[in-house]
Amino acid sequence: MATLAPRFDCLTCGACCKNPDENVAEGYLWYLEVKGTDLLKKPDLKKKFVVYDESGVPHLRLDPSGRCAALVGKLGDRVRCTIYQLRPKGCRMLEAGEPRCIQARKERGID
Numbered sequence: 001m002a003t004l005a006p007r008f009d010c011l012t013c014g015a016c017c018k019n020p021d022e023n024v025a026e027g028y029l030w031y032l033e034v035k036g037t038d039l040l041k042k043p044d045l046k047k048k049f050v051v052y053d054e055s056g057v058p059h060l061r062l063d064p065s066g067r068c069a070a071l072v073g074k075l076g077d078r079v080r081c082t083i084y085q086l087r088p089k090g091c092r093m094l095e096a097g098e099p100r101c102i103q104a105r106k107e108r109g110i111d
Contacts, residue, residue: 008096014079015104016094019066031068032090034058039086049083060088076110 019031030053040046040058049070051061061069070087073079081087094100105111 008101010096011080012076012078013096013105013110014067014071014073014075015108015110016091016101017068017071017079017081018075018104018108019062020104021107024066029062030057030059031062031066032060032088034060034088037086037088039083039088042086045083045086075108 019029023029023031030051034040034050035058039049049061050058052058063069067075068081070081070083071079072082081091
């Protein structure tokens with residue numbers, strides 16, 4: 001009997017859009033750097049979705065739960081990135097089903 005591989009659908013997940021438990025445990029409040037993205041060239045979006053750390057490095061803003069402020073919807077159900085075309089390199093590099101994806105899903109209870 002063959003085992004089916006899990007299906008990774010980013011539009012029903014969003015787990016990677018939340019600060020990883022390891023970062024939280026270490027007190028690291030800044031998640032993804034926003035260097036070299038057109039997001040920084042959009043004043044309204046920059047004000048809404050970017051914060052600067054103590055060294056002046058721009059990062060995506062997280063809501064109080066540690067989730068990216070640009071993500072809308074319910075994790076594990078239906079989500080959407082409101083800055084998808086302007087998302088930073090860190091977001092673009094993560095691929096569905098890779099180890100970091102699987103870890104994020106596990107941390108958020110998404111099977």
